[in-house]
Amino acid sequence: MGSLLMPLLGSVAAKAGDALVAELLRAWGLAKSRWKLERHLAAVQCILLDAEARSHTNLGVRQWIKDLKSAAYQADDVIDDFFYEALRRRAAKIRHPYMACKVLSYFTVNSPVVFRFHMSWKLKDALETIDELVVEMNNFCFQQHAEAPSVVHPQTHSRVDESDIVGRQDDKEQVVKILLDHNSSNNNNVMVLPIVGMGGIGKTTLAQLVHNDRRVNHHFELVLWVCVSDKFVVEEIIRSIIEVATMKKCDLTQMEAMQKKLSEVLGNKRYLLVLDDVWNEDSQKWDDLRSLLCPDDDGSAHAGPGNAIVVTSRNNQVASIMGTVPPHQISLLNVDQSWELFCRIAFGREVEQQE
Ligand SMILES: Nc1ncnc2c1ncn2[C@@H]1O[C@H](COP(=O)(O)OP(=O)(O)O)[C@@H](O)[C@H]1O
Numbered sequence: 001m002g003s004l005l006m007p008l009l010g011s012v013a014a015k016a017g018d019a020l021v022a023e024l025l026r027a028w029g030l031a032k033s034r035w036k037l038e039r040h041l042a043a044v045q046c047i048l049l050d051a052e053a054r055s056h057t058n059l060g061v062r063q064w065i066k067d068l069k070s071a072a073y074q075a076d077d078v079i080d081d082f083f084y085e086a087l088r089r090r091a092a093k094i095r096h097p098y099m100a101c102k103v104l105s106y107f108t109v110n111s112p113v114v115f116r117f118h119m120s121w122k123l124k125d126a127l128e129t130i131d132e133l134v135v136e137m138n139n140f141c142f143q144q145h146a147e148a149p150s151v152v153h154p155q156t157h158s159r160v161d162e163s164d165i166v167g168r169q170d171d172k173e174q175v176v177k178i179l180l181d182h183n184s185s186n187n188n189n190v191m192v193l194p195i196v197g198m199g200g201i202g203k204t205t206l207a208q209l210v211h212n213d214r215r216v217n218h219h220f221e222l223v224l225w226v227c228v229s230d231k232f233v234v235e236e237i238i239r240s241i242i243e244v245a246t247m248k249k250c251d252l253t254q255m256e257a258m259q260k261k262l263s264e265v266l267g268n269k270r271y272l273l274v275l276d277d278v279w280n281e282d283s284q285k286w287d288d289l290r291s292l293l294c295p296d297d298d299g300s301a302h303a304g305p306g307n308a309i310v311v312t313s314r315n316n317q318v319a320s321i322m323g324t325v326p327p328h329q330i331s332l333l334n335v336d337q338s339w340e341l342f343c344r345i346a347f348g349r350e351v352e353q354q355e
């Protein structure tokens with residue numbers, strides 16, 4: 001049960017933190033409820049390992065975990081409702097008589113006041129259940145983990161089906177041009193190009209499009225994708241780079257050995273490295289990684305011309321620490337593209353084809 005509950009709690013916390021959901025909750029005066037939900041979820045995640053261990057011998061704890069699971073599903077449903085309402089509001093702002101009508105009726109929003117009341121009530125109800133579970137939790141005196149497990153960030157990868165992607169052609173062209181121009185400038189320094197924008201806007205998608213672009217793969221001898229996420233551990237990043245480049249598991253544990261292996265793997269090849277979803281604001285850690293990836297012009301093997309690193313992050317601070325060129329600020333899709341994407345998600349492709 002444990003292996004499922006932890007990701008579920010992480011996923012609810014992540015959804016509650018979503019920018020669209022947060023904006024709607026704030027507008028409806030429910031910011032405090034969201035804050036409380038996030039706090040409670042974090043507190044529960046901290047003791048979950050102990051609770052699960054004790055549930056094998058303690059019936060009360062077993063029941064508590066069962067209730068927690070259904071409360072988490074309830075909260076998940078409610079947050080999904082808020083998410084779709086936020087999407088609906090965006091769509092309704094777009095004037096497109098036939099589809100706007102269809103979308104509005106699809107979500108059956110006959111009385112916005114009643115609807116809003118109903119949603120707020122559902123959130124408060126879910127929160128009340130979690131409140132009660134937290135009180136019970138304190139009575140069980142569970143042991144805390146050393147470190148609170150944070151929001152689950154699923155690993156990303158480089159594969160993308162271009163036919164699923166709406167727009168982003170201009171963004172892709174701009175990024176590809178920057179990368180190829182750098183290559184042709186015979187510049188010995190490694191370029192670090194950040195792609196920044198809020199969560200969910202399409203940074204990873206854009207990086208995938210660039211990673212898979214034919215011209216990019218022609219110019220760079222090695223094109224590597226590493227998902228960094230919230231754990232910026234230099235050793236792990238280096239190990240991932242080695243594994244992705246060699247397509248073999250790397251069992252090395254000594255930094256010295258890893259650094260030699262990295263030099264061997266990168267050699268004199270011109271490489272493009274995508275570091276996806278970076279959160280690290282500690283410039284020292286980045287300096288440590290950079291010194292391994294791009295040693296200064298001291299004759300080191302992989303300080304060759306034209307190497308580039310693309311970093312995606314929702315944090316401008318990260319971009320300013322890591323970037324050697326101005327970041328590519330990813331823009332919102334335009335009205336038509338947003339509409340197309342919305343219709344695909346809400347109604348599938350048939351509607352798009354019917355039009
Ligand atoms: N232009 C697009 N067309 C279709 N789907 C998209 C587009 N941009 C993003 N998505 C989808 O939206 C979700 C979030 O996008 P992602 O690239 O992971 O955002 P970010 O990295 O900025 O958080 C993904 O499921 C992705 O496939």
Ligand SMILES: [Mg+2]
Pocket residue numbers: 156203204205276277312
């Ligand atoms: Mg991403």
